[in-house]
Amino acid sequence: MPIFKLISNSLCPYTQRAAILLAEKGIAFERCYIDLANKPGWFVRLSPLGKVPLLQVDDSVIFETAVICEYIEEATPSVPLYPADLLARAQQRGWAEFASAIIADIYAFYMAPDQPTFAAKSADLAARFRWLEQHLDHGPYFAGDDFGLVDAAFAPIFRLFDVFDEVVDHELFQGLQRVPTYRVALSRRASVQKVVVADYPQVFSQYLRGRGSHLAQLIAEPATV
Numbered sequence: 001m002p003i004f005k006l007i008s009n010s011l012c013p014y015t016q017r018a019a020i021l022l023a024e025k026g027i028a029f030e031r032c033y034i035d036l037a038n039k040p041g042w043f044v045r046l047s048p049l050g051k052v053p054l055l056q057v058d059d060s061v062i063f064e065t066a067v068i069c070e071y072i073e074e075a076t077p078s079v080p081l082y083p084a085d086l087l088a089r090a091q092q093r094g095w096a097e098f099a100s101a102i103i104a105d106i107y108a109f110y111m112a113p114d115q116p117t118f119a120a121k122s123a124d125l126a127a128r129f130r131w132l133e134q135h136l137d138h139g140p141y142f143a144g145d146d147f148g149l150v151d152a153a154f155a156p157i158f159r160l161f162d163v164f165d166e167v168v169d170h171e172l173f174q175g176l177q178r179v180p181t182y183r184v185a186l187s188r189r190a191s192v193q194k195v196v197v198a199d200y201p202q203v204f205s206q207y208l209r210g211r212g213s214h215l216a217q218l219i220a221e222p223a224t225v
């Protein structure tokens with residue numbers, strides 16, 4: 001087995017996806033955290049897009065979360081996290097990309113500079129979760145009983161909402177049944193629980209406070225929420 005090192009940022013939801021996958025596969029790996037606001041020179045030289053995660057496999061580097069996850073999946077066929085059926089597999093790949101689109105929307109949501117933009121970004125996110133609601137199976141996971149790669153993509157998203165829930169009455173899951181149940185199932189998964197720093201909510205909340213956004217203002221002035 002090669003030596004795996006996951007180059008991470010303490011908050012990055014993409015990095016968590018790869019870390020959850022490695023944990024589910026039972027692969028030992030070293031984790032190294034960098035500050036994205038102050039990227040070390042060695043990281044800049046290793047990362048073609050300047051982004052985390054990177055997976056170092058011995059002396060080689062893989063970048064882009066979807067590619068890293070595909071590699072991990074293919075390297076460990078004895079613990080499959082994709083369905084055997086090709087069509088179902090392609091669909092789950094699509095939904096993992098959908099999770100990436102939600103992460104981009106979440107960024108736009110918490111960076112929205114003012115209330116109208118915040119409302120518009122909230123509406124975008126609500127629409128995404130309505131799509132998800134329609135495509136979830138009976139649970140507990142995306143496709144039913146078995147935890148898969150697509151679940152590793154959605155779990156870090158809901159973790160962000162654990163912090164948003166504390167600071168803003170966003171009502172993004174209002175009227176949904178399967179999404180909230182799915183969220184709880186993911187939060188209980190051991191691999192999901194162990195891939196973040198112990199003080200993740202505090203670190204994320206602190207990060208949000210420093211964004212200068214509408215949401216940052218709501219956190220600073222909770223009485224006005």
Ligand SMILES: N[C@@H](CCC(=O)N[C@@H](CS)C(=O)NCC(=O)O)C(=O)O
Nearest residue numbers: 012013014036050051052053064065
């Ligand atoms: N498409 C990339 C997105 C990864 C990404 O956006 N990572 C963020 C952190 S969550 C990053 O490294 N941003 C670079 C920066 O902030 O300078 C992937 O799937 O790996």
